[in-house]
Amino acid sequence: MKNILIPTDFSDNAYKAISYAMRLLENENCTFHLLHTYTPAIYQSEYLLHSPGQLGLGDIYRTDSETKLEELKLKVISEFKNTKHHFKTYSAFSVLIEAIDELVENKKIDLLIMGTQGATGAKEIFLGSSTVHTIKRAKCPVLAIPFDYDVKMPKTILFPTDYEIDYNVGLIKEVLFIVGMHKSTLEIMHVRSGYELNPEQKKNKNKLEQLLSKTAHRFHELPDQGIIEGINSIQSELHPQMLVMVKNKHSFLENLFLKPVINQIGFHSSIPFLVLPYHLLG
DSSP states (O other): OEEEEEEOOSSHHHHHHHHHHHHHTTTSOEEEEEEEEOOOGGGGTHHHHSOHHHHOHHHHHHHHHHHHHHHHHHHHHHHHOOTTEEEEEEEESSOHHHHHHHHHHHTTOSEEEEEOOOOSSOTTOOOOHHHHHHHHHOSSOEEEEOTTOOOOOOSEEEEEOOSOSOOOHHHHHHHHHHHHHHTOEEEEEEEOOSSOOOHHHHHHHHHHHHHTTTSOEEEEEEOSOOHHHHHHHHHHHHOOSEEEEEEOTTSHHHHHHHSHHHHHHOOOOSSOEEEEEGGGGO
């Protein structure tokens, strides 16, 4: 039984992620943990001066959150009618990432699926600040779904890498799971930096190939260029339906998220984006 965590703010953006999750996992036995966090706007002032009992605000916000979660659960059950899927709801007076951390640990979450929360009117914006922050902090794989993505199952998955990672099964377990479900082909992309792979990179590439021995996959070597340019060029050629990257301590992705401008505008992509956290390397 897979444990899937889906945060929601009850927006269309968040529901798009739920719909995608239902389709992606329609043939799997799953428990979906629907999470909503709330912090009253008055929290910074009056809420600090009076107890929630005096104002009654805590009860009001909690009741509203719980009611909407129950309505959401019933809507999803009614729309998708899948007996393999089970649902639990959680309403938390908390910061989103703290509630996520708690559930990931206590409920043994395998995968977190969320909307991009980048709905600012600019089509090029993919990840909003909440999504970027979640990806940076989450201790489980995170799959972010663009709001305007025309849902297609991942028959082709793009996996950029610099071969600087000592891969293991724990790290790519969810990738292998998705590939197995949808009989996907994994397209591994490496951008040459003008040099041959060093011995460590060669060893890591060979280990990755061994881990993928029972999985349809291909390796691609791209000429020296920026990683974004490389991703864009190969996407136009292969038309993948999912992008996978590892966020390790020294990876391109980690550096990308550390740049202030990226934290403001988010990472650009038009397809679902699966991020694997480095702590899974063990």
